[in-house]
Amino acid sequence: MTKKGMGRVLSEQGHNSDQEMLATMSRHGWRITDQRRTLAQIFTSNEGYLSPKDVYDQMSLKYPSVSFDTVYRNLRMLSEMNVLEQFYFMEGGLKFKASCLDHHHHHLICINCEKTLTFEYCPMEQQMALPGNYKILNHRFEIYGLCEECQESTV
Amino acid sequence: MTKKGMGRVLSEQGHNSDQEMLATMSRHGWRITDQRRTLAQIFTSNEGYLSPKDVYDQMSLKYPSVSFDTVYRNLRMLSEMNVLEQFYFMEGGLKFKASCLDHHHHHLICINCEKTLTFEYCPMEQQMALPGNYKILNHRFEIYGLCEECQESTV
DNA sequence: GTCTATGCAAACAATTTGCACAATG
DNA sequence: CATTGTGCAAATTGTTTGCATAGAC
Secondary structure (H helix, E strand, O other): OOOOOOOOOOOOOOEOOHHHHHHHHHHOOOOOOHHHHHHHHHHHOOOEOEOHHHHHHHHHHHOOOOOHHHHHHHHHHHHHOOOEEEEEEOOOEEEEEEOEOOOOOEEEEEOOOOEEEEEOOOHHHOOOOOOOOOEEEEEEEEEEEEOHHHHHHHO | OOOOOOOOOOOOOOEOOHHHHHHHHHHOOOOOOHHHHHHHHHHHOOOEOEOHHHHHHHHHHHOOOOOHHHHHHHHHHHHHOOOEEEEEEOOOEEEEEEOEOOOOOEEEEEOOOOEEEEEOOOHHHOOOOOOOOOEEEEEEEEEEEEOHHHHHHHO
């Protein structure tokens, strides 16, 4: 029933596989088109964040006549059903990556190639004195750095 | 000379006062115009984030013929010299607030009115096991919630 | 066959740029 | 008075919408 099926194994970091993505689309009543199949592959085979333009470029390789609005439409749709997560880079604008649905965690992001690793530590588990009487709803914790490859190549 | 005279005191949370903002502009070689004076006041008298439109609206009150591009130019300029800090809200787009230059801290942000409180706890002080061999450069930790007033008014 | 997805063109929003005039230092 | 700031209009970029046709179920 659920996407977990019987003996299903999550890909290494708990990302959706492209099959899972397609299943999710289907479950939400969206049709599985060739473009969407390709879109799913693009995101499952990519560890980092992709801009709409990046996605468009990759799509164009297989579908030379693909249009920007289709890319935008699908990116928005996939974000709405939590298959993708959005992130706004101050320098690079809005980007997308496959979201990790199975557990709470935070990200270590390479500011050069944008490859993203997850880690389990969450600061909200600490007892910390917060000012004011806010009703806490959400939080965001990200660490930025240079991954091993980018450290070497940036010398 | 400065508005606080000799025994100058930083405003409660270490924000720049508008005088300090103007001094910074001056120090960077920018001229002090009436609009910029007003702009400084707008940001020092506001705890939350302001969109370019918000700023434009407030500026229009005093300078009915102010133009959007001047607002943008000045916002960009002030961000570049670290007088303002930018923040991209997923829902509301790019916004600005007076930056706190004197010490490291993080923010508790009301998602309704965007009033922002600072707190001292920093998760990077913890020993945490991070994956990969990233060279850590930066981090971001924000907590979102509803401030007391907004909890009441949102019932 | 019905209904959704796509591509095209056009609309729209946010931000930036070029230029002549106004204002600051 | 020399130079920077401003307002106006237009350009640019990123994203969304309307509509006819192609494609999925």
